[in-house]
Amino acid sequence: MSRPTFVRAGAAVIAVAAATSLAACGGGGGGGGSQSASDTLTIGLNADAAPGGYDPQLYSAGQFQFFSSMYDALFVTNTEGEVVPSLVEKFENNADSTQLTLTLKDGVTFTDGSTLDSTLVKGNLDRRNEDNDELLIKGTLGAGGANEITDVTAPDPKTVVITWARPQARGQNALADEAGAIVGADAVADPTTLETTPDGSGPYTLNEDKTTRASSYTVDKNDKAWNADAFSYDTVVYKVITDRQALANAVVSGQVDVGGALDATTVDLVESKQSVVKSGGTIVGFPVLDKTGAVNPAFASKEARLALGYAIDREAIVKDLHPASRATAQLFPEGSQGFDPALDEEFGYDPAKAKQLLAEAGYPNGFELQVTVLGQPTEDQIAVQDQWKKVGVTLNFVTATSTDQLFAAVRTDPLAFGPFAVVQQPAGFVAGVVVGGFMNAVKTHDPIIEGALGKALGATGAEQEAALKDLNRALTEQGWYIPVYEDFIVYGYNADKVAEPGMAGTNGFLVLSSITAAS
Numbered sequence: 001m002s003r004p005t006f007v008r009a010g011a012a013v014i015a016v017a018a019a020t021s022l023a024a025c026g027g028g029g030g031g032g033g034s035q036s037a038s039d040t041l042t043i044g045l046n047a048d049a050a051p052g053g054y055d056p057q058l059y060s061a062g063q064f065q066f067f068s069s070m071y072d073a074l075f076v077t078n079t080e081g082e083v084v085p086s087l088v089e090k091f092e093n094n095a096d097s098t099q100l101t102l103t104l105k106d107g108v109t110f111t112d113g114s115t116l117d118s119t120l121v122k123g124n125l126d127r128r129n130e131d132n133d134e135l136l137i138k139g140t141l142g143a144g145g146a147n148e149i150t151d152v153t154a155p156d157p158k159t160v161v162i163t164w165a166r167p168q169a170r171g172q173n174a175l176a177d178e179a180g181a182i183v184g185a186d187a188v189a190d191p192t193t194l195e196t197t198p199d200g201s202g203p204y205t206l207n208e209d210k211t212t213r214a215s216s217y218t219v220d221k222n223d224k225a226w227n228a229d230a231f232s233y234d235t236v237v238y239k240v241i242t243d244r245q246a247l248a249n250a251v252v253s254g255q256v257d258v259g260g261a262l263d264a265t266t267v268d269l270v271e272s273k274q275s276v277v278k279s280g281g282t283i284v285g286f287p288v289l290d291k292t293g294a295v296n297p298a299f300a301s302k303e304a305r306l307a308l309g310y311a312i313d314r315e316a317i318v319k320d321l322h323p324a325s326r327a328t329a330q331l332f333p334e335g336s337q338g339f340d341p342a343l344d345e346e347f348g349y350d351p352a353k354a355k356q357l358l359a360e361a362g363y364p365n366g367f368e369l370q371v372t373v374l375g376q377p378t379e380d381q382i383a384v385q386d387q388w389k390k391v392g393v394t395l396n397f398v399t400a401t402s403t404d405q406l407f408a409a410v411r412t413d414p415l416a417f418g419p420f421a422v423v424q425q426p427a428g429f430v431a432g433v434v435v436g437g438f439m440n441a442v443k444t445h446d447p448i449i450e451g452a453l454g455k456a457l458g459a460t461g462a463e464q465e466a467a468l469k470d471l472n473r474a475l476t477e478q479g480w481y482i483p484v485y486e487d488f489i490v491y492g493y494n495a496d497k498v499a500e501p502g503m504a505g506t507n508g509f510l511v512l513s514s515i516t517a518a519s
Contacts, residue, residue: 041233041498041515044241044250044259048214053195054206056181057127057135062421064177065509069219069236071200072227073180074102074121075172079514081335081424081505083176086227087116087201089158097167097458102160108226110184110201118154123188125152125162130191136179139432146431147174167458173425177504203231203513215240232516251492258501258515260491261508264324270492278490280326281333281423281506284380285483286371287439290414294442296369299414301361305479309347310354311391317383318485325485330476331434332426333486335506338456338468343476354391366392371417372409373397380484381417410441419487424505427456427468434480449474 049066052058056067068076076086085091089103108116127135128142128149135142141149148165155161164171174180183191187199198206204219211217217238222228239256241247248266251259252273262270270276286308293300314327329347332339358366371381377397385395398413400406410416416439422429430453433439452467452474459467475481489508493501495518502514 039234040237041235041258042237042239042256043510044239044247044256046244046247046259046261046263047242048240049217049238051214052134054198055187055191055194056178056183056200057137059178060136060421061177061179061423061507062509064181064504065512066217066238067178067181067200068202068512069204070198070202070206071181071183072108072202072225073175073177074182075176075180077176077424077504077507077511079502079504079511081507083170083173083425085172087121087180087182088172091172093169093171097169097171097460098164100162100164100168100171102162104158104160105226106158108201109224110199111205112184112186112199114185116182116201117157118160119157120185120188121160121182122152122154123185124182125149125160127188127191139437140174140179140428144436146428146433146436147171166454169458169460169464173428177507201225203228204236207235210237227513230513232513236512248492251494254494254497257497258491258493258510260510261489262492264322264487264490267324267490267492270490274492275495275500276490276492277500277503277510278488279503279506279508280335280486280488281421281508282419282487282489283328283331283333283422283483284325284419284485284487285331285481286384286415286417287420287434287481288414288479289410289416289439289441291440291444291446291480292442295412296367296414298361298363298367298369301363302477302479303357304361304363304367305482306347306477307354307357307361307391308388308393309479309482310350310357311388311393312384312482312484313349313387314484315349317380321379321383322485322487324490325487328483328486330472331422331430331481331483332468332472333422333506336422336424336426337465338426338472340469340472343473347476351391358391358393363392366394368394368396369414370396370398371415372400372406372413374400374406378417384484410438415482421508423507427453427471430471430475431457434475439481446478446480449478449480 049063056071072087074087075083078084087105089105091102093100104116128137140146147168149162150165151163153161184199187194203222203225205222207218207220219236221234241250244263244266247259248262248270250256251270288305290296290299298304318325318327328344330343388395435453452471456467456471497518499516499518501510504511
């Protein structure tokens with residue numbers, strides 16, 4: 001099954017989750033003359049990186065591999081998975097973590113000629129209030145968002161003070177990569193200009209003459225960028241290759257120097273001829289959309305929700321369908337803070353326990369439920385359907401006949417299904433998607449989960465790991481998500497031309513500055 005790296009933010013994520021699965025620049029400096037192959041890096045992408053134009057706020061963090069060439073962010077994720085300052089020189093929380101003060105870098109300029117200052121950053125962050133539900137920061141930093149900002153002030157040109165609606169001990173995580181990408185003054189004044197023209201301060205600028213949207217994007221080194229020296233190549237060419245076999249062939253043949261994310265069915269081929277690098281962090285499973293029984297009465301019972309998890313033989317599904325994946329009974333990825341191996345053991349396959357819980361919930365003979373799919377159900381869904389049948393639960397698939405029906409499934413179905421990029425910061429995913437996003441479209445309140453989330457977002461130091469484990473356990477015990485396996489994002493690369501690239505922790509995208517020539 002194809003696992004795309006590039007997923008639109010906002011409403012499109014809802015469509016992805018409700019579906020059966022995910023399918024998987026004018027005047028850039030230095031673009032005028034001929035270049036040797038060693039000066040050019042070619043990257044193969046499994047999907048169009050900019051289908052809606054060049055506004056970084058229209059996309060999820062997976063696209064930052066592409067957008068980081070033209071834009072910089074307040075903070076970025078490094079190859080160790082750490083969120084570190086980029087356009088920020090230093091930052092500091094107040095005593096109760098309700099305010100974050102940023103000190104900005106000097107000497108940062110944008111393609112429109114504007115310069116980085118506190119007023120520009122405030123203008124960018126104030127986009128959270130725009131009447132556009134597709135903006136990434138509207139869902140995370142806007143009213144009711146996971147990391148809601150109530151106020152942004154600019155007391156002097158280098159200082160930005162951010163006030164949070166709730167304590168945020170690691171508020172910088174909400175300002176990293178795509179979410180913290182900063183556009184120039186012209187784009188803040190008129191965001192529609194970004195539909196055709198990037199306006200960033202990144203190490204590269206778009207070469208419009210050598211770019212064909214949805215096919216190939218060329219960016220040339222911006223020698224005026226403050227961090228230009230951190231990037232090795234004069235030119236980067238992004239080739240869009242949506243066919244999974246064609247992408248694998250491009251990596252094997254050397255048509256691209258780096259390519260991904262690879263489909264699981266082609267990883268062995270690429271690895272037999274070239275090198276690969278991979279990262280986990282994508283959890284495939286069933287978010288529980290109905291926690292009150294409004295759609296299906298059985299789902300009002302925590303015991304019934306938990307029974308569905310105990311009835312899944314995850315190890316068998318991984319062995320038969322996804323041998324490169326890892327069976328899991330928890331939402332937190334193995335490489336993230338708060339991961340608890342005890343949960344995989346405690347909530348693993350136990351059909352007898354599933355039947356016991358169904359009886360306790362008042363459904364000794366099981367119950368029926370429906371899940372809306374786009375086209376045909378996946379092999380995963382069919383496998384789970386067969387396993388649930390053994391404990392008396394009947395899973396029916398309803399084929400969507402329109403996109404409206406697909407979007408409406410978050411309110412008409414008790415469950416959705418798909419791969420979800422929980423990645424390096426699972427507390428942020430819980431806040432923004434599980435509790436505050438489409439997985440909780442009906443706004444169900446659970447004091448246990450909300451209390452654990454508040455502590456996890458506000459904890460620091462040694463307390464943070466314990467708080468994250470408590471949040472992970474609360475989600476598992478309350479049956480708000482039914483995981484099946486952890487998937488891995490894999491990139492192939494030509495080790496004769498490039499050194500092993502680094503991924504942004506478990507975020508599933510390559511750190512562009514980490515791609516260098518092979519020694």
